[in-house]
Amino acid sequence: MSFAEEAKSDVPTLPGTHSGIPTYLLEKARKAKEGIFEGRTKPQNERQKLPVVPQGIERDEFLKALAELKSQLGDEHIEINDKPLRDGWYMEHPNTHDSMTILDEEEFVASAIVYPGSTEEVQQIVHWANKHRVPIFPISMGRNLGYGGAAPRVRGSVTVDLGKRMNKILDINPEDYTCLVEPGVSFYALYEALKEKGLEEHMWIDTPDLGGGSVIGNTVDRGVGYTPYGDHWAMHSGLEVVLPMGEVIRTGMGALPGNNTWQAFPYGFGPYSDGIFSQSNYGIVTKMGMTLMPNPGGYEAFMYTFAKDEDLEQLMEIIRPLRISNILENVAQVRHVTQSLAAIGQPRTRFYSGTGPVPQEVIHAAAAQTPLGDHSWAYYGMAYGPSHIRAHKLALIDQEFKRIPGARRIDPATLPEDEYFWARERVARGVPDIHELRWVNWAPNGAHIAFSPVSPIRGRDAMKLFALGKRIHEQYGIDFFPAFCVGLREMHLIVEIVFDRADAEQKARALGCLRDLVDQAAREGYGEYRTHLVLMDQVAGTYSWNDGALMKFNERLKDALDPNGILAPGRCGIWPKRYRGRGWEMTRESGGQSEGDGVESA
Template sequence: MSDVPTLPETHSGIPVYLLDKARATKTAVYNLKSNAGADTAIPRRREVPALPQGVTAEAFQAAMADLRTLLGAEHVEVIDQALRDGWYMEHPNTHDMMTILDDEEFVASAVVYPGSTEDVQTVVRWANKHLVPIFPISMGRNLGYGGAAPRVRGSVVVDLGRRMRQILDISAEDFTCLVEPGVSFYALHDEIQARGLGDQLWVDVPDLGGGSVIGNTVDRGVGYTPYGDHWATHSGLEVVLPTGEVVRTGMGALPGNNTWQAFPYGFGPYSDGIFSQSNFGIVTKMGMTLMPNPGGHESFLYTFQREDDLAQLIEIIRPLRIRNILENVAQLRHVTQSVAVRGQPRSDYYEPVDGLVPDDIIHAEAAKTPTGDHTWAYYGTTYGPPEARAVKLAAVDAAFRQIPGCRKIDTSTFPADEYFWSRDKIASGTPDLHELRWCQWVPNGSHIAFSPVSPIRGKDAAALNELARKRHEEHGIDYFPAFCVGLREMHLIVEIVFDRTSAPKKAAALACLRDMVDDAAALGYGEYRTHLALMDQVAGTYSWNDNALMKMHEQLKDTLDPNGILAPGRCGIWPKRYRGRGWEMTRASGTSSEGQGVEAAQK
């Protein structure tokens, strides 16, 4: 076994081509831990294991004994030991390795490893029998949004990734695949290469390739080719419902069907959506479309000098993006991220541990890089044969040069380890391991994301940028924004980087995030995705017509999950047993994730 887990040694491993980069990343992460070079055990100060409310220690022990009989003792692990955070390639499945709360919040009581859809059914029926909350994860790598941690403390995490990791089909005829939850973007890409299909099929990948294809998609994550909207490019789900039944959506409901991955809708109501960002079922199989090789690609980088260039730049981007002249979900990143993504701690540039790194220092450091000084950097890619690319690139160049001081960067001079090449790989379907280097900005670096969505309009970009910058300044947090531009909307992703061992730093990060969520909602902007600790607050902003949407979600929850055992509280959706008992986390509730018990339920 390698010092860094690799494919195919383990489902969660790194491709061999990234091994050297992974080793360097691991060294850098551990050098910045409080106990440099060691993965320090986190002391447990409350009962061990953490028990869910409503389940006594005796009942829990009996339930665990029953589960071991059903699945085998080797597939059931009680979490009665110290917690360890690890790092991206060796992440925990017991808690949030980048917790914004106290270490004792969002902790699992046990982890179970099903090996099949039938095993998942068994676990769900077991949970209903014993009234133990369960929290399914595919691989638990949605870092910045809670990782593998359960929303309800003491839940049993159902880790689907370890044993359910088959690539069930790859079709070079219709450019589709069918996968289980333990298939990462790394694994899917490697398998396509191993089958000799790399010249035909591309995988759209997110910033980091270690996450589950299913997990990322059902949480509506994005990638950076023209197939960047992952939920829009899935086709067909197999789902275990909270009562243990199995359904297949779309064409999968037709016995002997031959178009499950080719046509997503089937006949009748389109039900896939209720299994996205919800707690209505556990996805055990998913179809995904693959991108045909477009015949070449060319990545490019433009920089813009002034903060105030943002609004004009977004106005230029919108028509180019809607017309698909700008073809992929590109990134417009701020200079602070350009400096931080190099992986050096901020103490290398600025000694005080509190307060913001001054702008003049950030710009001076940016000037030393191959990209040069700038305020905004646009990373884009064009696709197709050379003659087609040339036409599109000329149109982009002419449009961007309307902004005074615009520079097209000659990337041919960049060294092999320059960040630009990571974006180039990702935009051409090759997963990488580079993005989280900005977490090394502070000791014990962790992050949490602010992720509002808006139209692609200059005034919206300026408003969101202004409110986020203002709140960062108030809370003394360096500002790391990036705009990810879709076809008719854009996501502002602001990464708050903090020291996860510092209570004041965590408190500042959480307060900043709560402020930004409220500020954005007041202006009509909603989050598309959020951390476990913010789910109730964000869900509460979608309150039109006396919270009609949440009322519908609660009706669905109570119908599909009458005992309230599946991921209670995920995305702010609480089952009847928990409602009205203070489980919702808001600014007023402080930093406790727990309520006051649960209502007794019929077994």
């Protein structure tokens, strides 16, 4: 299919497909797709010698093994990845590779994709993988964009796409405010299910910036949303997990036959094991419980802008006590003007055609022409509860924020319907959106990759990270897009690097910039909470206290649970024994090579 044909094809919708867009967002999704394909020039990948076969198994043996799996699950539930790699876009993303790859797209590429329809079929796949020593890489829906998408860490792995056939909402409990879901349930789908049951006014979901990702996938990767329930991992309760040798366990109260509190009490009895299944390769989550937020009885979005970059320090000192005391209630964003400008959805060339980062005077002149006016930082927040309670909290916030000279509260009535503020307003009241895609149009063939360190909510830490990021971005000639997401006692700095994935030089600069950011932030005491496949070994290596004691512990767990090393080898830097010491780790020195020198034989 050509770019023109792809651009004209309609967007998949719910309930027609588990990965579709809800109809209330259809027109917005069509416009987003149109904008993405307008800037697309990257030629279609031409491929030879396919499929890619994982190291450790001969091609003929691999094809025989796939035929065996087809006989068990059905021919229609297995696809060999032997066709050109199509990047698609957010709503029609690939499950074969990373559509936003920062390396050659053949580095992180699957050999085949298998679609299980039940926990029992996931067990069958795991038993098959152990029998033939084939690496498998599970995904929920594969929309972990900016961190590797659906791509496997080990080239030639068989991707286990759980979402296509395992996409049921198994329970919604309006009394306990909980739900139980399978991996193919997106935030869009969960929200639509509440509407269908007439429960959207009774309870809310918490959604990330984009609602098309899996509830399980996002939660297990410790993603965040923007209501008071924004820490998704903290809000889960109960897992069903297929272990790497094929056993099935249920965690917490789920281990008690006939229990009635699996989604209401996460801990059960004895050691709390859920944590080892988050950001790990110790098991495949096939069911998960999640808590839902009671309707708070009202809400009011608000926004402030601040004039100078250096206002960030005082702002964070004001935010911290307000956030800890829950006057500032939700996971809010403090976003820099450069990213706010990109969120308009126009290409960078509309504002500047020179090389290097867009000069700040150009950014500020362009910002002055927007409905928000000129600024350096924008704070997007939400107050919850009845009107008199909201009024009290908002008055306190206004008094504190206006201690900063030049602080302005923006009147939402002055903002047009397509202003980014309204996307933040919807997300902060649990309504999934698709607006966040727009800033990827900053570059032709727009792709993004994230640097995501965590710090205390302190002005000096915010300024140190801001200065570090700005300096390194300037060294590499890259526009700097910082946004702080403020939790209760910590904040995530999310820096999105937007690049042209058809431009090898841009990709090399972006990767060099990221590697410097990781190393230099770690030297200052800041570690990433989440990262892209290409950076996992490097980031894991920064958590090196006591001669790498944590990684040694992780490796012991891996070897005990997965003695054949079949489940997502290398994920989050955790390599099974048969891969260790063979050069599989990706570092600055390894360049763009993702593979090592073979695997230990059986």
